[in-house]
Amino acid sequence: MTAAPSDATSPDGGPPDGPPAGGPGRKLGQLAELEVSVLKGVGTAALRDLAELGIGTVLDLITHYPRQGRYIDGTRLVPIADLVVGDKASVLGEVTRVSSPSSGYGRGRRRGPSRVEVEIADDSARLKVVFFNQAWRAKQLAVGTLALFFGTIGTYRDALQLSSPTADVLRAAGDDGEPDDGDRKGRIFPVYPLTEKANLTSARISRYVGEALDRAGRFADPLSEAWRRRLDLVDRTEAFNHIHRPTSLAQCEPARRRLAFDELFRLQLALVLRKLRLQDDARGIRHTVSRSDGGPTLTDRFLDRLPFCPTGAQQRAITAILDDLAGPLPMHRLLQGDVGSGKTVVAVAALLVAVEGGHQGALMAPTEVLAEQHAGAVAELVDSLTVSDPTTLEGWRPLRVALLTSKTAARGRAAIHAGLADGTVDILIGTHALLTDQVEFHSLGVVVIDEQHRFGVEQRAALRAKGRGPDDTGHDPDLLVMTATPIPRTAAMVVFGDLDMTIVDELPPGRLPVTTAWLRTPLEVEEAWSRVRSEVARGHRAFVVCPLVEGSERVEATSVVAEAERLAASELSGLRVGLLHGQLPSAEKERVMADFRSGALEVLVATTVIEVGVDVAEATVMVIEDADRFGIAQLHQLRGRVGRGSDPAWCYLLSESDAPEPEARLSAMEQSTDGFALAEVDLELRGEGTILGARQKGKSDLKLARLISDQDLVVEARSVAEELVADDPELSAHRLLVDELRIFIEDDEAEFLFKS
Ligand code: ADP
Numbered sequence: 001m002t003a004a005p006s007d008a009t010s011p012d013g014g015p016p017d018g019p020p021a022g023g024p025g026r027k028l029g030q031l032a033e034l035e036v037s038v039l040k041g042v043g044t045a046a047l048r049d050l051a052e053l054g055i056g057t058v059l060d061l062i063t064h065y066p067r068q069g070r071y072i073d074g075t076r077l078v079p080i081a082d083l084v085v086g087d088k089a090s091v092l093g094e095v096t097r098v099s100s101p102s103s104g105y106g107r108g109r110r111r112g113p114s115r116v117e118v119e120i121a122d123d124s125a126r127l128k129v130v131f132f133n134q135a136w137r138a139k140q141l142a143v144g145t146l147a148l149f150f151g152t153i154g155t156y157r158d159a160l161q162l163s164s165p166t167a168d169v170l171r172a173a174g175d176d177g178e179p180d181d182g183d184r185k186g187r188i189f190p191v192y193p194l195t196e197k198a199n200l201t202s203a204r205i206s207r208y209v210g211e212a213l214d215r216a217g218r219f220a221d222p223l224s225e226a227w228r229r230r231l232d233l234v235d236r237t238e239a240f241n242h243i244h245r246p247t248s249l250a251q252c253e254p255a256r257r258r259l260a261f262d263e264l265f266r267l268q269l270a271l272v273l274r275k276l277r278l279q280d281d282a283r284g285i286r287h288t289v290s291r292s293d294g295g296p297t298l299t300d301r302f303l304d305r306l307p308f309c310p311t312g313a314q315q316r317a318i319t320a321i322l323d324d325l326a327g328p329l330p331m332h333r334l335l336q337g338d339v340g341s342g343k344t345v346v347a348v349a350a351l352l353v354a355v356e357g358g359h360q361g362a363l364m365a366p367t368e369v370l371a372e373q374h375a376g377a378v379a380e381l382v383d384s385l386t387v388s389d390p391t392t393l394e395g396w397r398p399l400r401v402a403l404l405t406s407k408t409a410a411r412g413r414a415a416i417h418a419g420l421a422d423g424t425v426d427i428l429i430g431t432h433a434l435l436t437d438q439v440e441f442h443s444l445g446v447v448v449i450d451e452q453h454r455f456g457v458e459q460r461a462a463l464r465a466k467g468r469g470p471d472d473t474g475h476d477p478d479l480l481v482m483t484a485t486p487i488p489r490t491a492a493m494v495v496f497g498d499l500d501m502t503i504v505d506e507l508p509p510g511r512l513p514v515t516t517a518w519l520r521t522p523l524e525v526e527e528a529w530s531r532v533r534s535e536v537a538r539g540h541r542a543f544v545v546c547p548l549v550e551g552s553e554r555v556e557a558t559s560v561v562a563e564a565e566r567l568a569a570s571e572l573s574g575l576r577v578g579l580l581h582g583q584l585p586s587a588e589k590e591r592v593m594a595d596f597r598s599g600a601l602e603v604l605v606a607t608t609v610i611e612v613g614v615d616v617a618e619a620t621v622m623v624i625e626d627a628d629r630f631g632i633a634q635l636h637q638l639r640g641r642v643g644r645g646s647d648p649a650w651c652y653l654l655s656e657s658d659a660p661e662p663e664a665r666l667s668a669m670e671q672s673t674d675g676f677a678l679a680e681v682d683l684e685l686r687g688e689g690t691i692l693g694a695r696q697k698g699k700s701d702l703k704l705a706r707l708i709s710d711q712d713l714v715v716e717a718r719s720v721a722e723e724l725v726a727d728d729p730e731l732s733a734h735r736l737l738v739d740e741l742r743i744f745i746e747d748d749e750a751e752f753l754f755k756s
């Protein structure tokens, strides 16, 4: 398809649109400034309808893409007269009769499903179409409506019939605008995503888009021809035209690829620029990673004293981090590793580098339980390490680790604040409480954020800002972000594209994969409880995770209490059963965890408060009730609470569900214990929505790009963005790209990326 002529006249008969100002070709920025009301036929009612779909500007309109893969090929439409029983057919017809919804055959309680009968016709014949339990179809398919029906042709009392097909309205009854069906026979037309509420049809959107594209003329293309050739992408004018009005189905995918590339490219460009700008502005610390006297650093001493030998992957990660820390720029690194791969050791090694140089370290965790556990573990790991302190008689003092959560008592908190300000607290561990204004550091050197998926970008920035201090005289601390469970590589490029990445791809030696079984029937479930009893008899411990409950934490707590009582009185009678949920007071939580660690409690019935990080080596059984309610990442994380020692461990997923989606999740869990493999499955099942939810702030510009099937595009977009920014960090030769980025990112982000 060629571009429409650019001499179309404006609707009010004014002068023809000349070539857009400021260079050849139409810019997206110009379309973002134009309201859809400039289009013919878009009056007040249409404006309202379009607004329902989030369409306000011409740019919104032309980036409202046809539903993925839904094009109707007019060349393959079969006339009604030629239909044969058993055909899977697209039938284009106008509604000639419609029954009001009937409640069908039968009376009273035995009444059948409600039923709407519609008769449609084309030039060749008539056809009966029936819908069950879709009473609203009677209204949607009023007489005179032109619609496309897709389904399998059946028969009823010797006549052909289409039952419950999909139906896409192309022209509503009484809609007097074009398209007459005549000229559609030989065309491909797109099916647009519509809401039931919006009073629009695909045909009307198609008409508006067509007019917009005709009048827009040729698009300016930020990708030069050389680049397009290298990337095998069509030009932008062709892409917009082919995605909205292809003349053959073969045009659709290349058009989609090009526009999807643009989305990913803008995103990667913003991320690559963000990374660069953070460096431009940085006041980093060159940390001391080796001592001038050649003696062991705190990190060396810490690693020497570990009761185990770090894995090769841990050593590689630590080396990469020490390199970053020694350099002048602040580190921005993502540490990915499977559950149980030992990320905490790597984090502590980094925190100690800060302390070595007289700075402080901070570790932020998403939950109180986890923060407490980290504080306990870190205190133990650094026990007997000392820091030099000329004010003491000895010239040194013990290294001081403090825990700060919202539950920390006022007096303790004041002491911690004071210690942070004068530098006598070396490592601070805590929850969001670390972000409060009262927390001021003497000199914050290294920040670690655990289980990053629970925190937003803003919180990352807020914690980092603690290094500069309120008067902005300090430094930018080095930042290490850790994920709870792995996310696929390409997804990480999108979500954490402004961070460098290190992967800990090795588990400590001697770990046995956790045997995982999905138990469906009461008989099968007995296996789980008998395993709990036999493992406890051998001195091990077990977790029972209760289902997620809709509603408040309090409701959830009540149900956990009930389940713990039930189990203690039945399947697990005679065992010492404890209880853990978010509503317990801190002291109680701490006591329960301590008792479980020591073995005073043998079974812990809990909500997902134990999800992340809880580390008890003797725990060998995990029972997850109503496992179908949980997502893969969460199940994998929960399962990671067992099998942390060298004993065999089991995870039982209890669920009677046979719905396809939970089935896919639970089977994946049974088949694999590899978090990276599961992450791919998860992304495939859930789509990108959830991952992108955690993405950089801002409007999601990814409408066409798919993280799994477009992995190659993600990688290409990344490499082109890096190449471009390396050559031209201000993008001064790429004003068009800069303008486009400004449309798609938030103002304050744009401010940061392009200071001017
Ligand atoms: P995660 O990566 O899931 O946060 P943790 O850091 O909590 O994992 O470590 C899991 C467990 O493995 C902890 O008990 C930790 O002490 C232990 N561990 C870590 N590194 C090693 C190692 N190299 N050899 C043996 N055990 C290790």
Ligand code: MG
Pocket (backbone or CB within 6 Å): 343, 344, 450, 613
């Ligand atoms: Mg961890």
